[in-house]
Amino acid sequence: MSATFETVAGIISETCDIPREKITPESHAIADLGIDSLAFLDIAFAIDKAFGIKLPLEQWTQEVNEGKAPAEQYFVLENLCKRIDDLVAAKAA
């Protein structure tokens, strides 16, 4: 598993008090882990700080709510980690 996933899983475990072993790359943050929108803002805060990025949460939420993107695209952890890696790479470029 990627270093990004390990960091994100650790953040979710600590922020939401979810046992680390229950968090896998296939976990859906909302459907599987029960993370609500407020808790996800806590996670986004920790991710933004840890990676030096700004997760475009408002844009993602809008896309999901308008049916333009499936929630899995952003909230399944392996997909979320890919987005984080992309944002980190874009920042470094």
Place this chain on the structure above:
Amino acid sequence: MRLEYFDMIDTVVAFEPGEKRITTRSTVPAADASPVFEGHFPGHPLVPGVLLTETMAQASGYLLLGLNGLTQMPFLMTVDKARFRTFVEPGAVLDVAAELVIEGSGYAATKAAITIDGKPICDAQLRFRLMPFPADMRTLMEARIKAIGLVPEQA
């Protein structure tokens, strides 16, 4: 301050958009001017820590409104590392400062502190959820920031 109305900030002393910082001032009411002191505590009036937290949150909220030009409403989401270092009595003049730490997508974090004559009173790290204004609230906030002398950035 009108404690029982949660009207905590009297005036803006300095709003510095470049520094992402605000300094405000508030005067605690006299002991016989607020029912809060009838209960907290009888014969020993002290401003409750929860109201000092609210005061820091409101200074932070005005900072965020000033910076975003009233495009989103901040709602208090998280209070971290709140420290109350000494008592605050009726009549005290509070200098309330807040600075932006990070603004993310849909949230913002601040550090806020209250001093009296330069002496640290309390401080905290606060986070806010940034949301569209509920109906009519924008009008209320426009009136409020005008009353305290805050001139926001143009959105």
